[in-house]
Amino acid sequence: MARTKGSDSKLTELRIRKVALNLFSQYGYAAVSMRKIASKADLQVGALYLYTPNKQTLLFNLLKTHMDSLLKNWVVENIETAPDKRLKIFTKFHIRFHINRVEYVNISYNELKNLTEENFEHVNSLRSEYEKSLEEILTFGRDQGYFDIKDVKLTALAIIAMLNGVLKWYRTDGRLSLCDVEEIYSEMAYKSVMVVDN
Amino acid sequence: MARTKGSDSKLTELRIRKVALNLFSQYGYAAVSMRKIASKADLQVGALYLYTPNKQTLLFNLLKTHMDSLLKNWVVENIETAPDKRLKIFTKFHIRFHINRVEYVNISYNELKNLTEENFEHVNSLRSEYEKSLEEILTFGRDQGYFDIKDVKLTALAIIAMLNGVLKWYRTDGRLSLCDVEEIYSEMAYKSVMVVDN
DNA sequence: GTCTATATCCCGATAGAC
DNA sequence: GTCTATCGGGATATAGAC
Numbered sequence: 001m002a003r004t005k006g007s008d009s010k011l012t013e014l015r016i017r018k019v020a021l022n023l024f025s026q027y028g029y030a031a032v033s034m035r036k037i038a039s040k041a042d043l044q045v046g047a048l049y050l051y052t053p054n055k056q057t058l059l060f061n062l063l064k065t066h067m068d069s070l071l072k073n074w075v076v077e078n079i080e081t082a083p084d085k086r087l088k089i090f091t092k093f094h095i096r097f098h099i100n101r102v103e104y105v106n107i108s109y110n111e112l113k114n115l116t117e118e119n120f121e122h123v124n125s126l127r128s129e130y131e132k133s134l135e136e137i138l139t140f141g142r143d144q145g146y147f148d149i150k151d152v153k154l155t156a157l158a159i160i161a162m163l164n165g166v167l168k169w170y171r172t173d174g175r176l177s178l179c180d181v182e183e184i185y186s187e188m189a190y191k192s193v194m195v196v197d198n
Numbered sequence: 199m200a201r202t203k204g205s206d207s208k209l210t211e212l213r214i215r216k217v218a219l220n221l222f223s224q225y226g227y228a229a230v231s232m233r234k235i236a237s238k239a240d241l242q243v244g245a246l247y248l249y250t251p252n253k254q255t256l257l258f259n260l261l262k263t264h265m266d267s268l269l270k271n272w273v274v275e276n277i278e279t280a281p282d283k284r285l286k287i288f289t290k291f292h293i294r295f296h297i298n299r300v301e302y303v304n305i306s307y308n309e310l311k312n313l314t315e316e317n318f319e320h321v322n323s324l325r326s327e328y329e330k331s332l333e334e335i336l337t338f339g340r341d342q343g344y345f346d347i348k349d350v351k352l353t354a355l356a357i358i359a360m361l362n363g364v365l366k367w368y369r370t371d372g373r374l375s376l377c378d379v380e381e382i383y384s385e386m387a388y389k390s391v392m393v394v395d396n
Numbered sequence: 397g398t399c400t401a402t403a404t405c406c407c408g409a410t411a412g413a414c
Numbered sequence: 415g416t417c418t419a420t421c422g423g424g425a426t427a428t429a430g431a432c
Contacts, residue, residue: 009415027311030228034408047416049409110308113226150382151374157367158360158386165359166352176349184348188356192390207397231425245398247427399432406425414417 013051016041020058025103029059029114059111060119066104067126073097074133083141084190090137091163091186098167099178105167131156138193147193159189211249214239218256223301227257227312257309258317264302265324271295272331281339282388288335289361289384296365297376303365329354336391345391357387 019041023032034055038045052058074093081089098105108127112120134156141147149155166185170176176184217239221230232253236243250256272291279287296303306325310318332354339345347353364383368374374382 012415028226028228028308030226031312033406035406044417045408046410046418050415053409055408110226113224114229150378154364154367154374154379154382155386158363158383161363161366162356162360162390165355165362168359169352169355176352180348181352184352185356188353188390191392191394192360192386194389194394196389196392210397232427233425242399243426244400244428248397251427253426397432399430401429401431403428404426407423408421410421411419412417413419414415 009051012041012043016043016048016051016058017062021062021103021107024059024062024111025106029055029107029111056114056116056119059107060115060123062104063108063111063115063119063123064126066101066108067123067130070097070130071126074130076133083137083144083146084194086137087141087147087190087193088186090134091159091189092182094160094163095166095182095185096178098164099170099172099181102167105164109164131160134159141193146195148195149193155193159192162189162192207249210239210241214241214246214249214256215260219260219301219305222257222260222309223304227253227305227309254312254314254317257305258313258321260302260305261309261313261317261321262324264299264306265321265328268295268328269324272328274331281335281342281344282392284335285339285345285388285391286384288332289357289387290380292358292361293364293380293383294376296362297368297379300365303362307362329358332357339391344393346393347391353391357390360387360390 016037020032020037023037023040034048035045037058038048041048052061074097112123115123135152138147138149138152138155142149142152163185166181170181172178214235218230218235221235221238232246233243235256236246239246250259272295310321313321333350336345336347336350336353340347340350361383364379368379370376
């Protein structure tokens with residue numbers, strides 16, 4: 001063995017990321033010190049700076065990795081698909097993707113304000129891109145007469161907020177399976193915009 | 199004049215509360231120092247402690263005041279009212295009450311994790327009480343055959359999350375009036391739980 | 397009621413030994 | 415690659431003058 005236990009830098013880096021994500025999610029970026037991160041990652045604080053130039057970058061990389069992964073995994077559906085089907089695909093994808101990434105969801109919602117302006121612009125543009133893909137589905141559905149929507153932008157925000165609300169409280173050991181949750185909320189989302197007779 | 203300018207303690211207390219709310223909402227509790235609060239309230243830091251024993255109490259009082267006010271203003275509708283009408287009353291009330299209290303909404307969502315355990319229990323029980331009033335409406339509506347709901351608790355959370363998502367982005371100078379927003383989202387909320395033919 | 401000064405502690409980040 | 419020690423600063427909270 002050429003290396004002592006725990007000296008593999010790839011593993012250490014991963015451990016630091018994981019610990020930082022966990023602590024930022026639980027206590028908030030500003031309330032978590034580099035010393036605490038180091039301690040939880042079984043390091044001294046000096047060693048942290050071999051893996052990140054500063055605390056800000058640690059947060060930024062977590063957020064960027066998450067958004068990149070989200071956009072990479074979201075594959076726009078076939079152009080032929082009907083609007084209601086598209087919306088269902090989107091909502092189910094959104095839930096399935098995020099349900100096991102609750103810590104990322106937390107920091108994405110709460111810690112954008114702690115990014116530098118430059119980093120914020122970067123992450124926020126990725127988020128806008130994702131939101132826009134839902135807006136396109138809603139616009140398409142409205143134009144095709146499938147949906148009854150007064151304001152596409154606010155409706156998109158409302159749907160995403162609704163779905164995220166579920167993520168925040170869903171527990172895998174709860175009384176509902178992932179499939180149940182997907183089904184329930186994609187149904188609610190669809191119904192909330194569908195055309196109804198009056 | 200027996201008092202110098204700004205020495206009225208009631209006014210000073212109000213000013214401190216307002217400044218703290220504003221800063222906590224904007225930057226987060228942990229990122230705001232007592233020095234910053236004092237400075238924005240035109241005081242030196244020592245004077246702050248005449249009005250609050252510590253920073254934690256400042257946050258707790260803001261949250262408690264908000265929740266007390268919410269529960270006091272939410273008057274349960276007449277027992278005779280039909281479920282769909284009740285839900286509409288709730289959603290419109292929720293939006294109207296919160297729309298001008300966005301800073302309170304922010305800290306209610308983001309800063310609960312910064313409360314001591316005891317303070318958290320207190321605030322959280324008030325929040326549960328409010329959520330329960332929506333759950334009762336949903337349960338009532340389902341039992342009466344008005345609503346199609348698989349899980350009352352998660353549905354209540356989804357609806358509140360949806361409504362709060364709107365609050366976060368709504369601007370009074372935007373293209374939609376308060377009435378428009380109330381109407382759009384109470385409609386979406388209702389449709390998301392209503393019974394549909396398949 | 398407000399100020400200034402200070403006690404005590406923790407912060408992010410870096411230097412240099414091993 | 416990790417450690418210990420430390421710099422410079424800012425944190426909460428308190429003491430005591432006015």
